[in-house]
Amino acid sequence: MLAIEILIQGLIQGSIYALIAxxxxxxxxxxxxxxxxxxxxFTLGGYLGVLIxxxxxxxxxxxxxxxxIVGFVGMASYRILxxxxxxxxxxxxxxxxxxxxxxxxxxxxxIFGPFSISYISPPLQNQIDVFSGIMLSEARIMVVLLAxxxxxxxxxxxxxxxxxIATRASVVDPDMAMSSGVNVETIRYSIFFxxxxxxxxxxxxxxxxxxxxxxxxxxxxxxxxxxxIVLGGLGSVRxxxxxxxxxxxxxxxxxxxxxxxxxxxSLAFAFLILVLMIRxxxxxTKG
Amino acid sequence: xxxxxxxxxxxxxxxxxAQSLNLITGFCGQVSLGHAAFLGIGAYTSAMLTKSGxxxxxxxxxxxxxxxxxxxxxxxxxxxxxxxFLAITTMGVSFLFTGIIRKQxxxxxxxxxxxxxxPEGGRVGLxxxxxxxxILFIIVMIYxxxxxxxxxxxxxxxxxxxxxIIGIDVRRFKLFAFILGTAGAGLAGALYAHxxxxxxxxxxxxxxxxxxxxxVIVGGIGSIWGVTIAAALLxxxxxxxxxxxxxxxxxxxxxxFLAMRFLPEGLGGLTKTFRKDRGQT
Amino acid sequence: MSARTExxxxxxxxxxxxxFGGLKAVDxxxxxxxxxxxxxxxxxxxxxxxxxxxxxxxxxxPVSGHIILAGQDISRCRIVERINLGMALAQQIIKPLxxxxxxxxxxxxxxxxxxxxxxxxxxxxxxxxxQEVANSLLREVGLAxxxxxxxxxxxLGYLKRxxxxxxxxxxxxxLLLDEPLAGLSKTEAEGMANLIMSLPRKGRSVILIxxxxxxVRRICKTLYVQHNGCHLAFxxxxxxxxxxxxxxxxxxxxx
Numbered sequence: 001m002l003a004i005e006i007l008i009q010g011l012i013q014g015s016i017y018a019l020i021a022x023x024x025x026x027x028x029x030x031x032x033x034x035x036x037x038x039x040x041x042f043t044l045g046g047y048l049g050v051l052i053x054x055x056x057x058x059x060x061x062x063x064x065x066x067x068x069i070v071g072f073v074g075m076a077s078y079r080i081l082x083x084x085x086x087x088x089x090x091x092x093x094x095x096x097x098x099x100x101x102x103x104x105x106x107x108x109x110x111i112f113g114p115f116s117i118s119y120i121s122p123p124l125q126n127q128i129d130v131f132s133g134i135m136l137s138e139a140r141i142m143v144v145l146l147a148x149x150x151x152x153x154x155x156x157x158x159x160x161x162x163x164x165i166a167t168r169a170s171v172v173d174p175d176m177a178m179s180s181g182v183n184v185e186t187i188r189y190s191i192f193f194x195x196x197x198x199x200x201x202x203x204x205x206x207x208x209x210x211x212x213x214x215x216x217x218x219x220x221x222x223x224x225x226x227x228x229i230v231l232g233g234l235g236s237v238r239x240x241x242x243x244x245x246x247x248x249x250x251x252x253x254x255x256x257x258x259x260x261x262x263x264x265x266s267l268a269f270a271f272l273i274l275v276l277m278i279r280x281x282x283x284x285t286k287g
Numbered sequence: 288x289x290x291x292x293x294x295x296x297x298x299x300x301x302x303x304x305a306q307s308l309n310l311i312t313g314f315c316g317q318v319s320l321g322h323a324a325f326l327g328i329g330a331y332t333s334a335m336l337t338k339s340g341x342x343x344x345x346x347x348x349x350x351x352x353x354x355x356x357x358x359x360x361x362x363x364x365x366x367x368x369x370x371x372f373l374a375i376t377t378m379g380v381s382f383l384f385t386g387i388i389r390k391q392x393x394x395x396x397x398x399x400x401x402x403x404x405x406p407e408g409g410r411v412g413l414x415x416x417x418x419x420x421x422i423l424f425i426i427v428m429i430y431x432x433x434x435x436x437x438x439x440x441x442x443x444x445x446x447x448x449x450x451x452i453i454g455i456d457v458r459r460f461k462l463f464a465f466i467l468g469t470a471g472a473g474l475a476g477a478l479y480a481h482x483x484x485x486x487x488x489x490x491x492x493x494x495x496x497x498x499x500x501x502x503v504i505v506g507g508i509g510s511i512w513g514v515t516i517a518a519a520l521l522x523x524x525x526x527x528x529x530x531x532x533x534x535x536x537x538x539x540x541x542x543x544f545l546a547m548r549f550l551p552e553g554l555g556g557l558t559k560t561f562r563k564d565r566g567q568t
Numbered sequence: 569m570s571a572r573t574e575x576x577x578x579x580x581x582x583x584x585x586x587x588f589g590g591l592k593a594v595d596x597x598x599x600x601x602x603x604x605x606x607x608x609x610x611x612x613x614x615x616x617x618x619x620x621x622x623x624x625x626x627x628x629x630p631v632s633g634h635i636i637l638a639g640q641d642i643s644r645c646r647i648v649e650r651i652n653l654g655m656a657l658a659q660q661i662i663k664p665l666x667x668x669x670x671x672x673x674x675x676x677x678x679x680x681x682x683x684x685x686x687x688x689x690x691x692x693x694x695x696x697x698x699q700e701v702a703n704s705l706l707r708e709v710g711l712a713x714x715x716x717x718x719x720x721x722x723x724l725g726y727l728k729r730x731x732x733x734x735x736x737x738x739x740x741x742x743l744l745l746d747e748p749l750a751g752l753s754k755t756e757a758e759g760m761a762n763l764i765m766s767l768p769r770k771g772r773s774v775i776l777i778x779x780x781x782x783x784v785r786r787i788c789k790t791l792y793v794q795h796n797g798c799h800l801a802f803x804x805x806x807x808x809x810x811x812x813x814x815x816x817x818x819x820x821x822x823x
Contacts, residue, residue: 034371085548091318094374095504096547098320098497103540110534223378223493230375266386269379276368276376435682436689442665442676449663452625453676454651454738455683463686 005134006252012140012209014248015147019202020221021228021240022154023074023195029171029235030191032090033082036097038199039222040104041077045070045200046207046217047108050117059123063146063204067197074196075189101222108215116214124208139208146205150198151241158237163190171235220265227272247271292410293482294526299417300478301522303424305502305514307471310428312500313509314437315464316444317365318374320496321381325469327491328354328384329476331394334403334486343406343416343481350477351470358469362462369447381493388488399487406481417478424471428511440464444509494536501543505550576639577602578773579624579655579742584633586616586623586797593619595797596633601742601775604768608788608805609777612817616797617777618660621744625657626650637742652684656740658731660747660777664719670730671715674702677737698737705733710759724751729760736772743772749780761787785809793817 020042027035045066052062081100085093124138158164167187202221207213228247232239247268254267262270308322329350336346361380368376389397406413431437442450443457451457480486498521506517521539525532577600586594594616601607611617622628624635626647634643642650665673675698682689706715709729719727732748745764749757757780765787767774778784784791784805791808793801795817801808808814 032371034374081544088547090371091374092547094371095500096544099501099540099543099545099547101540102494102497103537103544106534106537106540110537219493223382226375227379230372234371261387261390262383263386263389266382269382269386273364273376273379273383276372277364431690433693434690435679435692435695436686438672438676438695439679439683439689441667445665445667446663448627449665451647452627452651452657452659452663453683453734454648454656454679456648456685458648459684460686460689 002134006256007249008134008136010249010252011245012143012248013251014245015144016202016205017221017225017228017248018241018244019147019150019198019205020225021232021244022151022198022237023191024225025229025232025235025237025240026167026171026191026195028229029237030167030188031082031086031093033093034090034097034226035082036094036222036226037077037081037100037104038195039218039225040101040108041070041074041196042199042203042206042221043104043108043213043215043218044073045203046213047112047117047203048200049204049207050119050213053123054120059204059208063201066200066204070200070203071193071197074192074199077196078188078192101218105215105218112213112215114215116212118212119207122208122211139205143205143209146201150201154194154198157194163187167191224265224268227268231272231275289410292414294523296410296414296417296478296482297526298519298522299414299421300475300482301499301502302515302518303417303421303478304472304475305499305506305518306421306424306428306511307468307475308499309468309503309506309509309511309514310431310471311464311468312503313514314428314431314440314444315461316440316447317461317464318370318500319377319468320374320493320500321361321377321379321384322468322472322499323491323493323495324381324384325354325358325472326476326479326495326499327388327486327488328357328469329473330480330486330491331388331400331476332473333477334400334480335394337404337406337481338400338402343413343477346477347420347474350473352473354473354476355466355470358465358472359462361469362465365465366458366461378493378496381491381496385488385492388491395487397488399485399490400480401485403480403484403486405484413478413481417482420474420478424474425511425515432511436460436463497543498539501539501546505542505546575602578638579775580634580636581620581624582634582636584620584623584630584635586619586628586630592797594623594630594794597794597797597799599792599799599802601773603773604771605790606765606768606774606776606788608784608791609775609794610779610781610784610791611794611800614796615794617794618746619797620794621657621746621775621777624744625655648684651738651740654741655744656735656738656742657744658735658746658748660750662724662727662731664727664730664734666719669716669718670706670711670722670733671699671702673719673730674705674733674737675699677734678702678739701737702733705736706730708736708763709733710756725753725756728752729756732760732763740772743767743774744777745774746777747779748776749778749783757783781809 024035024038027033048066048069049062052065053059081096082093085096124142126138127135128138128141129135158168170184170187206217228243229240232243250271251264251267255264258267304326308319311317311319332350332353333346336349337343365373365376388394394400439455439460442453442455443460447457502518502521503514506514525535531538579601581597581599584594584597585592597620609617619628623630626645634641637653637655642653675695678698678701682692703715706712709732711726711729711733714722714726719730728748728751732745735743748764749760752760761783764774764776776788788805790803791805793808793814800817801811801814
């Protein structure tokens with residue numbers, strides 16, 4: 001394979017990581033909680049995407065509905081899961097979150113059955129010649145475009161709206177933001193909505209790329225997304241995005257060069273551990 | 288009888304395994320989300336050795352030494368990170384372990400190791416060995432708890448910064464906990480390999496690490512008896528109640544969540560609050 | 569009986585600078601502490617006193633400068649190494665171990681090499697000797713009645729004294745006390761000040777950060793003043809307190 005093809009592969013994968021990691025890093029920034037159960041929402045998004053597309057025939061509608069529904073589920077997860085234990089040490093929330101995540105895999109199995117579900121007629125499968133013979137399926141192009149659009153939209157929200165500015169303020173300094181009259185709960189709910197909706201979008205994209213969803217599809221991305229936000233310097237959005245793309249690229253090259261030593265999924269963690277040893281608080285943190 | 292013996296042996300191995308984590312997480316306050324990797328290291332070491340003809344008893348020491356040595360390295364690496372970062376680093380260890388094993392043809396790769404010989408003395412022998420080793424380990428734990436080491440661990444678990452201002456060499460004590468705890472897991476692994484007689488990368492994944500952590504947490508971080516009871520119950524329940532076995536992840540997951548939500552000090556904490564209440568009235 | 573002689577100081581702080589995100593909290597601080605000296609360390613709030621103490625004990629890494637303890641440069645040593653070379657710090661923000669009684673809090677600090685070597689720790693069980701030390705220290709700081717209580721049951725004034733007792737349990741050559749009188753009633757403060765005054769006679773050299781100037785004036789012969797992270801004045805207590813710059817710093821810009 002050409003180096004450039006590997007690079008593109010990596011960037012596609014990285015865009016998906018970015019969509020998942022965004023919600024995680026925002027939640028960490030606001031609440032100092034490692035929200036492992038975030039990946040359950042990713043899986044839920046994937047299922048909704050396949051099921052709604054199969055029922056209505058419209059991928060666009062499926063994507064939209066999945067994002068909205070999962071967004072609300074995300075808000076509910078904040079209320080039920082984290083709100084009651086916010087005052088406890090962060091590890092308590094982390095372990096509770098892992099518990100919910102593991103239980104949710106089983107719930108998906110009970111509701112949707114143990115086997116994978118596929119699209120009846122997989123959308124966006126045509127191959128397009130992007131440039132000089134490099135062929136990509138429409139689905140792959142769509143992943144990158146969607147990630148780009150969503151993240152751009154996010155950026156706009158964060159900079160132009162009152163809510164966005166308030167959110168950024170409270171990530172930097174929760175007490176100051178509170179004393180300046182910003183409703184902290186509103187911010188938390190909206191962060192959970194947006195973060196979860198993005199995870200759902202990532203779920204739909206992955207379901208499209210693999211043409212299947214299964215109860216355990218969240219497992220690997222969930223831990224990897226944790227690795228990413230740690231690498232990006234917990235709570236930093238820009239750091240998480242750069243780390244996502246970097247990891248995507250490193251993985252796709254790594255699989256080729258280290259494939260017989262390590263499998264793809266542990267590569268991320270080898271890299272993570274290596275980085276943490278050199279910079280115990282992540283790459284992109286200051287100081 | 289054979290079935291009960293299997294269940295009992297499983298239970299003992301689970302207790303030993305959970306106590307080995309209790310030493311790191313409970314006594315010394317260092318959360319590990321990758322402890323199953325050390326169970327795996329012990330299991331692979333012991334299985335390879337018995338397959339080459341050694342008796343099971345002779346593999347206990349090598350299993351402990353290798354698990355403990357790798358534990359030393361992981362512990363040394365973990366010294367650099369704390370709290371959330373430590374949780375994620377140890378989680379990484381778990382994935383790294385299965386990732387490496389999967390690619391090692393010598394260790395059976397994806398397929399794992401089958402045909403692990405039956406231990407000398409058969410099922411009864413294994414049960415007795417498990418019983419002795421588990422009791423021995425618990426005695427060591429009780430001893431540690433009452434020695435100056437337990438005293439020092441208490442302070443590290445509560446507040447590392449204060450411990451070092453008092454003059455405690457926090458690093459060394461943490462490393463010691465890691466070595467002892469991972470060696471204990473290696474020992475449990477040696478028994479485990481000969482209990483199931485087939486091991487593969489998936490036997491020691493992240494879910495197994497979470498399972499053992501849930502035993503320690505539900506039992507009450509640091510409480511020897513709480514963890515013993517929790518490990519016994521959580522390992523036996525799935526074998527007696529088919530429903531629980533079918534929905535094991537749901538049960539463990541919800542238990543973890545509910546324990547964190549309503550009983551953050553675990554079963555051991557329950558008795559502690561009880562004792563405190565009584566003491567005050 | 570002048571403490572300041574031509575001999576080598578027990579603790580030398582040379583040109584220590586500490587920055588937080590570009591802001592200089594301590595700017596080239598230098599001071600010397602001699603054997604059996606009680607040095608008062610004052611300055612308005614935000615002068616960087618606590619920061620300098622933390623840099624001396626090793627909780628903060630300064631960007632430049634040296635710390636020399638009994639002739640040995642310890643600038644690169646870890647906290648635990650510095651403490652075991654004979655330093656102790658009673659912090660301004662008290663950090664008791666909440667799950668232990670006061671007795672156990674202090675006895676732990678008296679553990680000596682059992683706190684350094686896991687092997688020695690695992691081979692020793694008796695705490696009797698350390699508990700005796702702890703008992704007498706707690707009596708000295710006026711906590712004899714509360715030895716079996718838990719920190720959560722006690723008011724701040726008691727815990728400040730616990731902090732001092734715990735630092736003393738280390739039997740330090742150099743003792744850093746960060747506002748040990750804060751939160752104590754007038755009589756309690758007087759008693760604690762008397763205790764602090766007696767320490768140099770027992771072979772402890774003390775740096776005392778304190779806002780209670782009445783007590784500082786009473787017990788300290790020499791004073792070091794820091795303002796906005798910089799050295800402002802040093803000398804005999806009365807001379808320093810009469811110094812115009814010092815008076816201005818205290819009256820003018822005490823945020």
